[in-house]
Amino acid sequence: MSTHENPQDHALVQLIAPDGTPAGDTDVGLKPDELRDLLRMMILARRLDRECMALQRQGELTVYPPFEGQEAAQVGSAYALEPEDFVFPSFRELAAGVVRGVDVVKYLQYHRGIWHGGAYEPLANRFAPICVPVATQIVHAVGWAMGAKLDGLRACSLAYFGDGSASEGDFHEAANLAGVFRAPAVLFCQNNAWAISVRLEEQTAGPIFKRAEGYGFPGVRVDGNDVLAVYAVTKAAADRARAGDGPTLIEAMTYRMGPHSTADDATRYRSSDEVNAWRKRDPIDRYLTYLLAAGVAEEAFVADCEDEAKEWVADIRTAITSVGPPPADELFAFAYADPPEALERDRRSVEESGDG
Amino acid sequence: MAEYTMVAALNAALREAMANDPRALVFGEDVGELGGVFRVTDGLQRDFGRDRVFNTPIAEAGIAGICVGLCLAGWRPIAEMQFDGFSYPALDQVISHIAKYRYRTRGHAEMPIVIRIPSFGGIRGKEHHGESPETYYVHTAGLKVVVPSGALDAYRLLSLAIADPDPVIFLEPKSRYWAKEQGDLAIDGPRIGRAWVRREGGSCSVVAYGAMVSRCLEAADGLVGEGIQCRVVDLRSLVPLDLETLGESVRRTGRVVVVHEAPRTLGMGAEIAARIMEEAFDYLEAPVIRVTGYDVPYPPAALEQRYLPSVERISAAVRRAVSY
Numbered sequence: 126m127s128t129h130e131n132p133q134d135h136a137l138v139q140l141i142a143p144d145g146t147p148a149g150d151t152d153v154g155l156k157p158d159e160l161r162d163l164l165r166m167m168i169l170a171r172r173l174d175r176e177c178m179a180l181q182r183q184g185e186l187t188v189y190p191p192f193e194g195q196e197a198a199q200v201g202s203a204y205a206l207e208p209e210d211f212v213f214p215s216f217r218e219l220a221a222g223v224v225r226g227v228d229v230v231k232y233l234q235y236h237r238g239i240w241h242g243g244a245y246e247p248l249a250n251r252f253a254p255i256c257v258p259v260a261t262q263i264v265h266a267v268g269w270a271m272g273a274k275l276d277g278l279r280a281c282s283l284a285y286f287g288d289g290s291a292s293e294g295d296f297h298e299a300a301n302l303a304g305v306f307r308a309p310a311v312l313f314c315q316n317n318a319w320a321i322s323v324r325l326e327e328q329t330a331g332p333i334f335k336r337a338e339g340y341g342f343p344g345v346r347v348d349g350n351d352v353l354a355v356y357a358v359t360k361a362a363a364d365r366a367r368a369g370d371g372p373t374l375i376e377a378m379t380y381r382m383g384p385h386s387t388a389d390d391a392t393r394y395r396s397s398d399e400v401n402a403w404r405k406r407d408p409i410d411r412y413l414t415y416l417l418a419a420g421v422a423e424e425a426f427v428a429d430c431e432d433e434a435k436e437w438v439a440d441i442r443t444a445i446t447s448v449g450p451p452p453a454d455e456l457f458a459f460a461y462a463d464p465p466e467a468l469e470r471d472r473r474s475v476e477e478s479g480d481g
Numbered sequence: 482m483a484e485y486t487m488v489a490a491l492n493a494a495l496r497e498a499m500a501n502d503p504r505a506l507v508f509g510e511d512v513g514e515l516g517g518v519f520r521v522t523d524g525l526q527r528d529f530g531r532d533r534v535f536n537t538p539i540a541e542a543g544i545a546g547i548c549v550g551l552c553l554a555g556w557r558p559i560a561e562m563q564f565d566g567f568s569y570p571a572l573d574q575v576i577s578h579i580a581k582y583r584y585r586t587r588g589h590a591e592m593p594i595v596i597r598i599p600s601f602g603g604i605r606g607k608e609h610h611g612e613s614p615e616t617y618y619v620h621t622a623g624l625k626v627v628v629p630s631g632a633l634d635a636y637r638l639l640s641l642a643i644a645d646p647d648p649v650i651f652l653e654p655k656s657r658y659w660a661k662e663q664g665d666l667a668i669d670g671p672r673i674g675r676a677w678v679r680r681e682g683g684s685c686s687v688v689a690y691g692a693m694v695s696r697c698l699e700a701a702d703g704l705v706g707e708g709i710q711c712r713v714v715d716l717r718s719l720v721p722l723d724l725e726t727l728g729e730s731v732r733r734t735g736r737v738v739v740v741h742e743a744p745r746t747l748g749m750g751a752e753i754a755a756r757i758m759e760e761a762f763d764y765l766e767a768p769v770i771r772v773t774g775y776d777v778p779y780p781p782a783a784l785e786q787r788y789l790p791s792v793e794r795i796s797a798a799v800r801r802a803v804s805y
Binding site for chain 2 (some may be wrong): 209269273275282293295461462
């Protein structure tokens with residue numbers, strides 16, 4: 126039986142306990158300013174996530190899938206990557222995008238209904254377009270990794286997906302291909318306990334990370350609310366991939382504090398007791414407590430981060446709310462590099478009608 | 482003059498693409514040592530190495546999905562699906578990603594992918610080995626869809642498909658794989674998006690693609706004795722569709738018969754009939770007649786010739802059109 130509530134049942138990599146005390150060797154090779162940067166990124170990400178929820182409620186975004194609770198899983202893993210690595214997100218990885226330097230306003234154009242996939246440049250950011258069909262992006266990540274390996278690049282791909290995605294055939298095909306081709310890919314599962322309203326026990330009967338053995342590569346389960354542990358296991362997996370030793374499956378045990386999306390009502394399927402229990406495992410509180418106790422950060426730094434976040438999201442709000450619809454000719458502009466004549470006729474007729 | 486089977490011509494196109502473009506990759510089930518179940522990739526792994534020509538696990542969604550990642554890494558994937566009926570697990574990756582990726586990324590990420598699929602019936606195949614999947618792809622914006630009817634054009638179309646910046650679904654009519662054609666392999670000639678008039682005639686236009694073209698030509702020969710001259714149009718390219726040649730055919734003949742193996746409902750015949758009305762309704766002297774497979778699952782070998790448009794059914798349709 127797969128259990129999400131008692132992840133300690135299985136080998137769980139944890140460096141900081143939920144109360145903020147060290148639970149393992151916390152020297153993961155990061156300098157003090159980098160350790161502080163992890164906290165800063167999580168604070169920025171959470172503030173942004175809450176602002177996006179507000180923007181949606183105010184009608185400025187269409188539907189928004191919040192990631193609150195998963196900041197450590199996303200920030201810790203994305204922070205472990207190098208600029209030449211390539212990230213393949215699903216649709217809830219805005220925090221990872223922030224770490225990768227993706228233009229947030231261009232990203233949010235997806236959620237504003239301006240452009241599918243976001244308006245950022247995936248190749249420039251090495252961050253693939255937002256991907257909604259569940260698990261399909263894992264295969265793309267493996268394909269990219271196969272290509273990088275053929276080129277002899279010292280780089281890896283990282284695919285984000287959820288516990289629900291691991292039930293899809295594409296997860297299996299991607300993992301199997303990654304194993305067969307020893308692709309430099311990191312398959313990063315954020316097991317957040319819920320696939321919309323379906324709990325983990327209804328999704329799968331065994332631990333997801335253990336499936337890696339069947340594909341011929343290592344699998345590791347990490348406390349997804351422990352940013353240092355997530356960083357450490359992802360760094361190890363990415364280093365391993367870049368060194369030519371093949372893929373790794375990481376299962377980060379975390380929790381989706383909010384609804385699946387703004388269109389969801391999580392109170393219909395889960396108790397407030399459960400949510401409150403996970404509030405006590407909050408990734409930011411935990412890391413903050415650790416950093417303060419370790420003397421790496423002071424309260425003043427935290428206050429600075431909060432101020433920066435406040436100003437940053439205000440700027441994002443101003444920018445995203447002023448983004449209007451794209452010009453009408455973009456209806457046709459990108460469908461083909463070399464468009465069929467019949468489509469060109471349609472494009473001209475729209476132009477002539479002035480419907481734009 | 483040399484003589485080629487379609488298999489040999491396709492093999493030559495792949496071989497040249499691999500030699501000329503170091504970013505081209507050939508992969509799929511059994512395409513390595515075996516050369517594919519139809520031997521289209523014969524010898525490629527030996528000549529271009531296991532990095533660039535490789536077997537994949539039996540994973541059609543995976544085969545299509547890695548094409549996307551390989552394109553993002555700057556490669557040019559030429560993938561093989563083993564059979565029409567086994568290509569369906571890949572449809573999600575094809576429809577949701579390969580077709581949409583360029584659009585979604587505002588043109589930043591191009592998908593110069595070719596997916597070759599041995600298709601259509603007529604080889605006394607088992608179930609799932611005689612399907613006509615073209616409408617699924619034709620109906621999916623962002624793809625191009627081509628179907629050669631003979632060896633020389635198969636070489637040309639595959640060469641053009643590999644060079645094309647857009648994703649191309651390349652449907653190979655299995656029943657024509659071993660048919661020989663004399664001539665030289667050349668890329669010069671009609672491009673993707675252009676139909677090819679295989680036979681001139683003023684009585685009736687007969688529009689077809691793939692293996693049905695040779696049946697239409699045979700029907701046309703037989704009708705000469707009745708004083709009926711058919712203009713046989715080989716579409717070659719289902720997307721883009723050559724509206725100009727279709728319109729011109731209607732204006733010249735006033736009568737059109739469309740022939741395909743796929744079931745009638747929402748087959749290419751429906752689209753062609755509609756386009757013809759939009760392009761040249763005033764020139765029509767008879768209703769467009771469709772000769773197609775029936776709206777049933779593809780039948781077993783013992784019944785397939787009753788399902789496929791026969792020379793007799795095509796001829797009868799032309800007579801009806803001409804005498805309308």
